[in-house]
Amino acid sequence: MRAIAILTLTACSLVVSGCVVRTAADIVTAPIRVGAQIVDWATTSQSEADEKRGREIRRREEQLAKLERRYGEEREDCADGDSEACANARAIYLKIEELLPIIPVEPAES
DSSP states (O other): OHHHHHHHHHHHHHHHHHHHHHHHHHHHHHHHHHHHHHHHHHOOOHHHHHHHHHHHHHHHHHHHHHHHHHHHHHHHHHHTTOHHHHHHHHHHHHHHHHHGGGSOOOOOOO
16 A cells, blocks of 8 residues: 555656646746747837838829829819819829829839
């Protein structure tokens, strides 16, 4: 009976010691992992910056395309004699002029 108790205690101590060592290692490395995660959240990688810039450029290009479509429609109505459409076309043209300088120009293909 005593031998079974000793074997059981020995087996439990070996199992528990592994858990204690692992827990101690986790506790020791936790501040380092937390610090690394904070640095990762606080900084932007080059690829993330490129993706953000690309999304912003696409958003501006989509906005420009919408304005150009509306401008064309208003110009047609203006040509048909609608004076309000002429005023709208001028206002849209001014928005297009504001947007054009902030959209990068694609290099010409040779």
